[in-house]
Amino acid sequence: xxxxxxxxxxxxxxxxxxxxxxxxxxxxxxxxxxxxxxxxxxxxxxxxxxxxxxxxxxxxxxxxxxxxxxxxxxxxxxxxxxxxxxxxxxxxxxxxxxxxxxxxxxxxxx
Amino acid sequence: xxxxxxxxxxxxxxxxxxxxxxxxxxxxxxxxxxxxxxxxxxxxxxxxxxxxxxxxxxxxxxxxxxxxxxxxxxxxxxxxxxxxxxxxxxxxxxxxxxxxxxxxxxxxxxxxxx
Numbered sequence: 001x002x003x004x005x006x007x008x009x010x011x012x013x014x015x016x017x018x019x020x021x022x023x024x025x026x027x028x029x030x031x032x033x034x035x036x037x038x039x040x041x042x043x044x045x046x047x048x049x050x051x052x053x054x055x056x057x058x059x060x061x062x063x064x065x066x067x068x069x070x071x072x073x074x075x076x077x078x079x080x081x082x083x084x085x086x087x088x089x090x091x092x093x094x095x096x097x098x099x100x101x102x103x104x105x106x107x108x109x110x
Numbered sequence: 111x112x113x114x115x116x117x118x119x120x121x122x123x124x125x126x127x128x129x130x131x132x133x134x135x136x137x138x139x140x141x142x143x144x145x146x147x148x149x150x151x152x153x154x155x156x157x158x159x160x161x162x163x164x165x166x167x168x169x170x171x172x173x174x175x176x177x178x179x180x181x182x183x184x185x186x187x188x189x190x191x192x193x194x195x196x197x198x199x200x201x202x203x204x205x206x207x208x209x210x211x212x213x214x215x216x217x218x219x220x221x222x223x224x
Contacts, residue, residue, distance in 0.1 A: 031210045042201050042215030088153070092210050096141060100153040
């Protein structure tokens, strides 16, 4: 398909790791992004990865990029209740335009 | 840094009325975007301004929608006349100069048209 694809829901126990997966469309995308949206708020940039990288780590967040399979993942270590939110994967499709996935709703249970 | 500021946070109006949504981008950012978010269609880019000039309005649904950016610190999105199918959350976002600079989103305006 032509859309950025993500699974819609993920339930994880507090303290476990969360892995959110995304398939994007354009192998020439320069940057790939992860945004977080909490209820009633806008999207907050979590992290991004340049397309010539395989991995990026930022505290509890690890981004893995598989360009061959056009697969992007976000791992959240030691998931906390404050991590409950919708997570959006996005790819650049022009100098200014992003294509967003539908978002993965992450629910952290005690 | 106050972030991107949008007003109002919520707007409820009747079909046929004019609606104006407002946005103040982050100071120094020269790119501004209006997005619409719905359950059915996700996030859609409506219009993109660079240095106050509309560059891409291909996402504007129809002539009932218009957007302006009279100066670097203010933009409006107007719907006239509004229809129930316009009900959505409208986000404004801004970014700094530079290719693929990250977007900073406001908290959105939830519009309900009855």
